[in-house]
Amino acid sequence: MPLPHKQTRTWTDRYALVVLSTLLPVVLGIFIIIWQATRSLELEARDTANEAVRQFNLMLDNAARAADVVLSLSGQACEQAELALRGQVTRRPFVRSVNLVLNNQIYCTSLFGSFNEAVNAADYKDGELWLMPGNPVTPHEPLLVYRREKDQKGAIVSLYGLHLVNVLSLINPYTQMMFQVGDNSIDRDGVVRHKPSAPYPVAPVIVSSTQYPYRVMAGFSEGTVWRFIHARYLWLLALFVFLGCVSGATVAWLQKRLSLSSPTHELQRGLEAEEFIPYFQPVVQGDTKQWAGAEVLMRWQHPTEGLVRPDLFIPLAEHSGIIVPMTRSVMQQTARILAPYARNMAPDFHLGFNITAHHCHSLDLVEDCREFLRAFPPGSIKLVLELTERELVVPSDITHQLFAELRAMGIMIALDDFGTGHSSLSYLREFNVDYLKIDQSFVAMIGADALSIHILDSIIELSAKLNLGIVAEGVETQQQSEYLSLKGVDYLQGYLFSRPLTAHAFIEDLLVENRVAH
Template sequence: MPLALKLTRKWTDRYALILLSGLLPIVLGMFIIFWQANRSLEWEATETAREAVRQFDLMLDNAAMAADAVLPLAGQDCPQVELALRDQVTRRPFVRSVNLVWENQIYCTSLFGSFKEAVNPADYNDGVLWLLPGNPVTPDEPLLIYRREKDHAGVIVSLYGFHLVNVLGLINQYTQLMIQVGDNSIDRFGQVRNTPPGPYPVTPVTVPSTHYPYSVVAGFSSGTVWRFVKGQYPGFMALLIFLGMISAATVNQLKKSSSSPTHELQRGLEAEEFIPYFQPVVRGDTKQWAGAEVLMRWKHPTEGLVRPDLFIPFAEHSGLIVPMTRSLMRQTAALLAPHTHTMAPGFHLAFNIAARHCQDLKLIEDCREFLDAFPTGHIKLVLELTERELIVPTETTHALFAALHSLGVMIALDDFGTGHSSLSYLREFNVDYLKIDQSFVAMIGSDALSRHILDSIIELSVKLDLGIVAEGIETEEQSQYLAAQGVEFLQGYLFARPMPSADFVTSLVARLTPT
């Protein structure tokens, strides 16, 4: 098999015609595909809006807790209570300022101490929330104001608007979102409007908060359905255009071609040609080796060492990725178990897993077998969830991840910040680590927006008490910046390239003191 040619051919050149022609009636094809596209976009908009509401409720919960804490102080002299106000600003995430009110008059603030300004309850939606484009202190920065009142006393808590904008932009880059508070609204670009927003042209969805008087509006721009169809179903579009031109001989040829890569992968698996390569992961503070990611390489008898991007997609599509990963774990255990003394306790070994691994519980036994090869507790096994195929949350997947955690296996989200479902994975699965995608790391020092996104991801991991790994580090500037931000683990060519097992063991012996 001419591997370089076969494995680099597009998926649609080999599979789309025969698969789609067997699954979808030609006459109803376009109707079905557009109907399904609308349903998918509506589901995505709804789930994204619900996730946004959940995160905004958490922000407002912090404002409510700050208000509850200082409301009993309303009416006391400002010099006696202003330190308590500032303490709440320090203790509560997202809170910018805390202000005391007496008879609808602000008289003490965490920013300025004694202060006088009238409060108009009518400005607040349901008397609770007010969205502003800015105030005299920061005229160009939006604010969300939370108000709590009891008798003559009251508290006003302001939240940073850029936190709102970050959530709107980070949850799902393809879905348009805005927050609506009364007649005011704010979008992902930080623009505040004082008129009720119109619905988005495609699959408009409004999800109200059940705890606070605001809603999240989600949807897509005009033309999204067509772009979605072109992006998700190119093979079916080609089928409708070329169906009359393609003969039975062409279909049979495509079918034969489609099976060839799978047969070659099966042959390579039986011949144990898929071997482990190791890329070290270092600690951000000391740069000592803390573990390694185990990468799969194909040592082909005629093509030489084959890159993973040329065969992993075929392995995942065919289902062979599961036995290939099992073989990789067994080889790794056999290679490293005799050298356990060269690895510090808690040394991490990470493997990539795909959606196919999560369809049954066999992965549990594979992990148990791997851990049993090492002294108890000496090795930390990490499974990195890839997003080439969506991992659907089911009873099986939840049972799988629960059993893995009971074994001490840790779960990491690979390439966090680039996939469609990263945030939904955080909600559905008990994740231990986030791996920052190298595209954000590469922009350190050159792109302010990517740096803000990177900082937000780091801040998110801290708030969720997750470990964080940054990959793709190639410069000392990137390493120093990430270490200064408190990133725990670093990975990239600056420290080491992926290396064969023999070189990895040699480096372990040279670097780590035997225990």
């Protein structure tokens, strides 16, 4: 069964910067447009409120002039002053009625002549203005009342509320406004409300008159900002979206340009194209020289450079961390290639893969090995992980858990190139290994260097005392083979028996070996 493919890079790794560079101008543009739209609405609301205050002041100026004229008549008999009151009504715009007050009693009006009604100064804001919902004559028509008093004498002038509503409605039909005197207020609906009004939710503006005790509140309803943007700034929003796309495309182009020039990108490209392929070097038994397994070696089949030597790319792959997905890919390919030929392999046929410190940083290797073993009939092969010493594996809770789970799955651990690294003995102490692989530099000294022979013999004796299997690498001569077999070395590997083979050549030789063994 084929192994499932695992992505080597996440979507975020590939496109986060491109998406960010695309969204940043759009988000920044939206922020600027919203700010500009809100600012424009605030200016519009303020200009409208200022114009409303100007017109309301004009109305009240007429009321104040009428009050100034008739104030001197207060105290005269109504029959003598009545005609003058009516003259002010006809002469002054917006004025509905003019009334005389004496000792807080209205005693003469332009509408009824002689009259008698008490005046409550508390009804008037600052004793000057009163916004009424109506009076007994017109109970449903609002009135704005202006009051002037001096030495118990006074004049009261009422203005049509309809004029207030017209100003609130006609100056700017898009801006909502409210005329407020004290706690009483009126808007374009023409209804007087007797409680303080909350500011409008969008672009709220309050403009108070410097001449009279009232204020005008202006603003807009919810959703006005977006309607305003759609009406006036839709082209600008489209421009920012276009700039975002240009920015994203530029960053993507630069990112690709920079990454194409980096060796790491070339490794990543080769990984995604499955250019890292498995080669197989047989491992033979020390006594019978029959095939006991194979070490799976990684080679790079580059589309233009041809077959690249591992010493040219493995160190970079380990440094960048890409060695982990590269190993996974080679394991997947090996499973697809060899699983159909499992019946042609010797019992407990060993398949070995090199792992590094990067593989020990997480437990992902456990799942990779589990999927690899699932591809073969149960018990048909032995999976061996060869721990290299190019990078130090620091013992931790993760590493101990990793090796414990691998051992529970029946996976064997070998120390590769034993005797050449600075941490070989510490690895023996920290990790429960099964095999030592003697580095080819010691094997090459057989018959040539007495000191190296002593080191080689010491390694073989150490493995025997620790009850560890031993594999000798780099066996190239018959003398080396005979010496190692005489010393009881379990497995031999080297050019004397076979060079690393392509998958096709390895399978052909495997079938021949199987026929010879039978």
